[in-house]
Amino acid sequence: MTLQQVLGxxxxxxxNNVLITLTDDRTIRGILQNAYAGHQQDPRGYTEPYFFVVRIDLTDNPTEKYNCEEILSIVQIN
Known part of the structure; x- marks a missing residue:
């Protein structure tokens, strides 16, 4: 997906809780957080558009970073 699609x-x-399908055939459940454009010179390696998701399918609900291009789909779940 593009950054604009993730922002949308x-x-x-x-x-709300969402189900995110990734390009490596994994699915994760979570709550979408902020999304940002990457910067080619970012010293942390954030060169591609990325977003954060609070994982509700893992204990302690960690916040994880994913690149937008890793996403195939995002759908809301109950």
Missing amino acids: AIEEFGN
């Missing part, structure tokens, strides 16, 4: 999903789904 964040706006559409807000703080």
Whole structure:
């Protein structure tokens, strides 16, 4: 997905639970957080557009970073 698509999903789904399908055939459940454009000179390695998700399918609900291009789909779940 593009950064704009992820930003649209964040706006559409807000703080609701979503199911994210990744390009490596994994699915994760979580709550979408902020998404950002990458910067080629970022010393942390954030060179591609990325977003954060609070994982609700793992203990302690960690916040994880994913690149936007890793996403195939985002759908809301109950």
